[in-house]
Amino acid sequence: MIDHVPFVLGRKDGDLNFELDSKVSRKHALIQFDPDSRRYIITDLGSSNGVFMNGVRITKDQPTWLIPGTVIRLGPDTQITFEQS
Numbered sequence: 001m002i003d004h005v006p007f008v009l010g011r012k013d014g015d016l017n018f019e020l021d022s023k024v025s026r027k028h029a030l031i032q033f034d035p036d037s038r039r040y041i042i043t044d045l046g047s048s049n050g051v052f053m054n055g056v057r058i059t060k061d062q063p064t065w066l067i068p069g070t071v072i073r074l075g076p077d078t079q080i081t082f083e084q085s
Contacts, residue, residue: 029051
């Protein structure tokens with residue numbers, strides 16, 4: 001659950017940590033909120049194994065809009081679904 005922004009996904013030192021997955025970077029991805037559009041954004045923070053949205057790799061350091069229901073994959077194994085209430 002994202003209860004504040006910015007929100008870091010990673011293996012260590014993040015807000016949501018996946019410590020058991022060595023293919024997730026220490027600080028893998030960042031989720032932010034854009035108040036003008038009232039939408040969430042995800043950015044790959046230069047991870048080695050990438051951030052994928054619904055199976056498509058996003059470009060490093062390029063903010064990408066998140067849509068509710070989007071499956072976010074960090075590297076080859078860790079997967080979560082973005083939902084917005």
